[in-house]
Amino acid sequence: MTKVDRRIAKTQEALNKAIIELMSEKNFDNITIQDIADQANLSRGTIYLHYQDKYDLLDRLIESHIDELKDMDEWACKMNWEIGLTHFFEYFEKNFLFFSTMLATKSAPTFRSRLLKYVMEGMVHDIDRENGKNDNIEEDVMLQYSATAYVGVIEWWIKNSMPYPPHVMAGQVAVLLRRSLNSFLF
Known part of the structure; x- marks a missing residue:
């Protein structure tokens, strides 16, 4: 992996922070390069x-x-679900401003779909097909259902200012995902 020059990393970090701060205040379409430069204290x-x-x-x-x-x-996915998910919820908590801005703004609709796609790709290996389980459910339907629920819970948690700590959310979501991915029977 190539090491990034510290000055470049610092500049990119300032720009990332600036755009998120600005998006939390106003619509992305109304943000100019000059606004970003001013917020980051950099030149255009x-x-x-x-x-x-x-x-x-x-x-x-x-x-x-x-x-x-x-x-x-x-x-994280090599751990049990609750411990692995705790790391994810801690990441969401650590990056609250980013996730709250991306999930709350109508200016970044592609973010939610990209997050959903990422979650679906990660869940595809967790579907239980043993002993005929879930044979009557199409894989894409099950993935859409489970991933949408998971992203929805993340979105709810963040939009409601994280009412429960990451480990509690991880425990709750682990139980729900385990039920939907492993025990889906009609």
């Missing part, structure tokens, strides 16, 4: 050294969070 030229436009900045920020979640899959 510096932004254009790193990104094509504000859409590129937002897209790469979203992609970086999805990539971090995918990296967590590598090790």
Whole structure:
């Protein structure tokens, strides 16, 4: 893995923070490159050294969070569900401003669909097909149902200012997901 220059990382971090802070205040369509530059205390030229436009900045920020979640899959999914999910809910908590902004704003509708796609890809291996379980349910229907429920719970938790700690949410969601993915019978 290539090591990123600290100055570049610091600049990108300032720009990421700036765009999220601005999106929590106003519609993305109304945010200008100058607004982002002012918020990050950088020049417009510096932004254009790193990104094509504000859409590129937002897209790469979203992609970086999805990539971090995918990296967590590598090790968290090898644990039992409750412990693994606790790490995810701790990540959502740590990045509350990002997730609350992305899930609350109508300016970033692609975020929710990208998060849903990521969750569905992760769940595909958890469907229990032993002993004829779930044979009467199409895989894409089951994935859509379970992933939409999981993303919906994350969205509810964040929009309601995280009323329960990550470990409690992980325990609750683990039970629900286990039921829907492993015990789906009609």
